[in-house]
Amino acid sequence: MSLSTITIPLHQVTRLGLRQDHTLHYQLSPEELIQDVLRLQEGVLNDTGALVIRTGEFTGRSPKDKFTVKDEITANTVHWNEFNLPLEEKYFHIIQKRIVEHLNSKNELWVRDAYACADPRYRINIRVVNEKPAINLFAHNMFLRPTEEQLENFTPDWHILSAPELRLDPAECGIRQHNAAVISFKHKTILIAGTGYTGETKKGIFTVLNYILPQEKGVLSMHCSANIGEKGDTALFFGLSGTGKTTLSADPQRRLIGDDEHGWTHNGVFNFEGGCYAKCIDLSEEKEPEIFHAIRPGALVENAVFHAGTSTINFADKSITENTRVSYPLDFISNAQEPSVGNIPANIFFLTCDAYGVLPPVSRLTPAQAMYQFISGYTAKVAGTEAGVTEPKSTFSACFGAPFLPLHPGRYAAMLGEKLRKQDVKVWMINTGWTGGAYGTGNRIKLAYTRAMITAALEGRLDEVAYENHPVFGMAVPQSCPDVPAEILNPRNTWADKTAYDTATRNLAQQFIKNFEKYTAGVPEEILEAAPKI
Structure with missing residues (x-):
């Protein structure tokens, strides 16, 4: 049996409210999907044969237009905030009706069955219904791909209905503007309307898993990359955009488990995605x-x-x-781990690009400090949106993925802390940013030095060196590291003006403390004690 001979049961389509007389393109190969995109003139090929498209009005996620249905399941479990915006269930039904009507106005649709979670114990089956073949190709690339045998009796746990050309009526649908991404845990459905940005599909399922796995399965869901060494030692890399997460986890001496989304069970780590x-x-x-x-x-x-x-x-x-x-x-990826699972992590790296030049290039964290830094999710970026603006700007994103966390960050941090204690994991903070001064005065830490620090940590060569605690942030700073000049390890020593360093350190510490105020009600005292000391 080939994939081209497998058909979707008609009753499963009509159950969604879709017409029976559509031309349904089910489970097409990438080659077939690319030909459909070219036929519809919705993309072109580049000189290496990749498909190049434009996503239209939206070239990124629209977090102010992402909603979770507030019902008897979610009312008291979701941490409602600026990322988890509530939507009444009646509006979910209206939006779903409008999407189905829109899809029914099309002559052809693209349907794909896939799943998330490489560990079969936690697998969820997903059915994606698109009006665009390019988004179906994205689903093929990013989700895990069932075998022919698995497709024969495939039953979806979740549906994703995608209608990028549909413009919703905000007043009718209870939303901010004409586009929306809506998750209903009760109906196990993700609705995407008015945006062609493919990342909404990926992050919708990630948000679902961040809700389900910690509560129902006892699995810590994480926004991180992961790789594994020849000895089976797994490493996790957390970090916001621009901190080097992709670069530093792509190590030719180690196999890549995944670059973005993972779960941590009682006996290992697994990738959520297939791409x-x-x-x-x-x-x-x-x-x-x-x-x-x-x-x-x-x-x-x-x-x-x-x-x-x-x-x-x-x-x-x-x-x-x-x-x-x-x-x-x-x-x-030539060194991808197959299947994309690994052992219990031996090392965790929190990556930050500190443009203030305050934090040490490498340091080791206690479990409490790790939980504090995990909830803080800090990096500092150089503002470049306005001419002449060069001052660093702090960015805090809880658990290094706040927009995708339906539960209180303290819930994820508590699970992390429990695993760190039970499984004796080493946690490191790596500053890939500046030293010798802030941006504009100091210098960016050399990538070669950062790689050397991570390699030393992975190989256990930082276990026996002497450490000293940072006077404000408290993390343990090694006084020596193989292949790294000792003088750059203590950030204060790299500043010509020591008073200026102390001032910058106090200012950054105050930003940490101010940011953490919104989480104090949901975390234990030991985490609060790990805050910077001014």
Whole structure:
């Protein structure tokens, strides 16, 4: 039996309210989907054979238009905040009706069955219904792909209905504007309307798993990358955009488990996804060879621009967006781990790009400090949106993924703390940002030094060196590290003006304390005690 001979049972389509006389393209191969995109003139091929599309009005997620249905299941379990916006159930039904009507107005639809979670104990089956073949290709790349045998009796646990061309009536639908991404845990359905940004599909399922796995399965869901060494030692890398998460987890000496979403069970780690969704801005073969070579037939590139008169992507071109992306199956990476599971982590790295030049380039955290830093989710970016603005700007995102966490951050931190104690995991903070001063005065820490620090930690070569505690932030700072100059390990020593360093440290500590105020009611005293001391 081939995939092309497998058909979706008609009653499963009509149950959604969809017409029976659609041309339903079910479980098409990437080659077939690409041909459909080209036929509809919704994309073009670049010179390496990858499909290049534009996502329209939205080139990124729209967090103010992402809603969770507030009902008897979620009312007292979801942590309602600026990311978890409530929507009355009646509006869910209205939006679903409008999406189904819109899909029924189309002559052809694309349907795909897939699943999330590489560990079969936690697998959830997903059915995606699209009006765009490119989004169906994205689902093929990013979710895990069932075998022919699994498809024969496939029953979806969750549905995703995607209608990017539909413009909703905000007043009728109880939303902010014409687009929305809505999750209903009661109806196990994700509705996406008015946006063609494919990441809404990926992050919708991630949000679902962040709700289900900790509460129902006792699994810690995490926004991180993961790799595994030859000895079976697993490492996790947490970090916000720009901190080096993708770069530092892509180690030729280690196999990649996944680049973004994972679960931590009582006996190991598993990838949620079947692919990677990598940023392309300023991509080069030298810096990111694996990603660069993954842009080939079957890959989906979003919002990239060609060099004039060619079909060669200009990776430096930001004229559409800085958030240019490519999705591709995990097996496009030469050193991908198959299946994408690993052992209990031996090391965890919290990556931050501290543009203030305050934090040490490498330090070790106690379990309480780890939970505090996990909830804080800190990095500092250089503001570049206005001409002449060069001052660093702090960014805090709880658990390094606040927009996707339906539960209180303290819930995830408590699970992390329990695992750290039971499983004796080492937690490190790595500053990939500045030293010797803030941005504009100091220098960016060399990537070679950062790699050397991570390698030393992974190989256990930082276990026996002497440490001293940072006087304000409290983390243990090694006084020596193989292949790294000792003078850069203590950040205060790298500043010519020691008083200026002390002032910058106090200012950053105050920002940490201020940010953490919103979480104090949901975390135990030991975490609060791990705050910076001014």
